[in-house]
Amino acid sequence: MPIQLKKVRKTIGGVIDGSEYYVSAINDETISTEDLCHYVNDTCTLSPADVVAFLEAYKNLFSKEIAHGNKLELAGIGTFIPIFGGKGGYNDTNPFRKKDLVLKRIRFVINRKLKKQIERSVILDPKKPIDRNCPYSKEVRQERILKKLRSAAFLLSKEVAELNRCSRVTAWLDLNALCRKELIRKKVFGGTAHYYGVNENEQDTIVQTE
Secondary structure, X not given: OOEEEEEEEEEEOOEEEEEEEEXXXXXXXXXXXXXXXXXXXXXXXXXXXXXXXXXXXXXXXXXXXXXXXXXXXXXXXXEEEEEEEOOOOOOOOOOOOHHXXXXXXXXXXXXXXXXXXXXXXXXXXOOOOOXXXXXXXXXXXXXXXXXXXXXXXXXXXXXXXXXXXXXXHHHHHHHHHHXXXXXXXXXXXXXXXXXXXXXXXXXXXXXXXX
């Protein structure tokens, strides 16, 4: 999805300075664990259950190593760094105790190459959602998918990415959103997801059985 930005006015001493502002991104969409599992399933031979098993194992490792004060690195992605601390104000009569130690936060340091890759791939939400040089809005992208499936036997996520001039992840999210609405069907062959249109008779059956 394209990034939406908002202007935030600079404040000086609690008073808004109308001459300056900075830009902040609006984070209004979350990729769920279910989305992640199905995306990985679409792009490699791991099943959603395999991905869930890996995440569960990594969560246990993460908890154990962070509790020991260790950093955890995901190659090509970044490093998680635990930041521990106490409440402060300790002295001889009020010594530090183990129970005072708290995990204040976990700092994530992104891999430099990945950071540059992301920065090169950023797409800003255009003022006009339909433009020759800009991506389409979500509604228009999904309508274009449905229209294409009326003439194509099936579509792959990479073909949808080319059709709508968007990333493979965005294409996959659009396709699976249409699957959840039961407007298209997904079948996996040889580890690759194929997306098929639903004809009018099938749609009528779906509506009647809901």
